[in-house]
Amino acid sequence: MTDESISEDGGALLPDWEPPEIDRSKAHPARIYDYLLGGKDNFDVDREAAEVALGLMPELRGMARVNRAFLGRAVRHLAEAGITQFLDIGTGIPGPGNTGEIARQVHPDARVVYVDYDPIVSAHSRALLSGADPALTAIVQADVREPKTILDNGTVHAILDFDRPVAVLMVALLHFVSDAEDAHAIAATFVDALAPGSALVVSHASEGHEPGKFGAARSGWNNATSQLVLRDREEIERFFTGTELLEPGVVIIPGWRPDHDLTDEERSLDYGHAAVGIKR
Template sequence: MTDDQETALDWMSASEEDGQEPTDLRPDVPHPARMYDYYLGGKDNFPADRAAAEKVMAISPRVRLSAQANRAYLQRAVRYLAEQGVKQFLDIGTGIPTAGNTHEIAQQVHPDARVAYLDNDPIVLVHSRALLAGASHGSATVVQADLRDPAGILAEPRVHELLDLGQPVALLLFAILHFVDDESDPYGIVRTLVDALPSGSYLALSHGTADFISPAQAGRGPAVYCAATERLTLRSREQVSRFFDGLELVEPGIVTAPLWRPERPEQEDDAFTGIWAAVGRKP
């Protein structure tokens, strides 16, 4: 049996044990979550995912570094938010779990921190449910929901069972909004979610950008994702800044992911990493 077949069986077994319907993995179709897992050096991906990811990296060699920088930023941002006293996290578009997940970081600071993971991807859900069914994970849950339906997210009973939306919440949108095209009104989606949260809440996000590559590269990268299950819409720093309208940006503002409160010396390419990152506080 190949490693890929074992991975598929692991996913389907986790789904059945969790009481869910078996997941259609569609291993022949590139999947953004599995491609991202490959960028991070994970094993939860198939040949189609690896081939598509390699095409993207051939166009933009910094993609793997960008993915790693995004993951490190997520962990620093969650730790920062927890240190500000936030104990509730609404993490939408979580991706396939890997080391240093939101609940693990937040609960290092506050053992009673509560995390609601939301994703519309059955593959991600299978992985996340298997993770939370294992070792002790404190207060965390996984809910199937789509970022494009913010009203549905806000009405989801399981979110309200875990989180008190009358108290400050950290809304986490890491590397997800670039999979929401302009026609789906990403700014309206974020505004709806932020408007539903009280003063003292935070928005933390990261977003892919083409600001540091040529126009030719900028067109070729998203074209690879057109053959995948989700399309890619890269946005400029100015476009990303619109997500924070009405919020107070936390220092250092909107910067590339490695430069958001780094825990290591700055490196030469940090300022050109293709992921914008920022955290804003709702006054």
């Protein structure tokens, strides 16, 4: 592998090396999302599935973009507020603007653990992040629906000190967890485990102004993706129980502390909500 292929700034994966776990034959949600973001870690099969979904919901590309931008603004805000530890659950493929990249612009020694349950994502992450300092970065394959496997994980504890503030990121994650799987109890388990001053960062899909659109788009890559549970603003706010919401509270994703005047297009991207809460 060349140095270029392992940079944490999202340098191209795969031109000369690829982990054996990566299956090029089936579209994969995290690689579809990477394609929507304009990333390089995707294959023809992913691009084709993404184009079908885009035909049904052209806003998907904008939603991916505003979601990733929210992640960046939230991480930057928390790092500037003094948080140096990040537990990023449901990482996806850590392309440009990943949590470590943003956090280390503020704290060069920020500690980041990336967690995803998907072996394909883990393989991409290992390839993209293998140049990172192992004392500051780790990749853990685990399922958020089993919070204890993350909170009791030795690798997580080798990097993160839970006696100090940790930002837990569940960005575009909890809509993959159903009410039957008790998504709210899962978020509460993480909040309970955190020291005061810690943060919870959530973005989550909602119906938006054209109900049914998200569901239709999902059917476009049905064989690749998992269930998608749309929740309204109030249901999303409940994930923050035990924290104090930072201003402006739970809002449409592009509306969380935007760094520019929102365009009309961004204002119309109301197919999801986001917020950041601080444990006091």
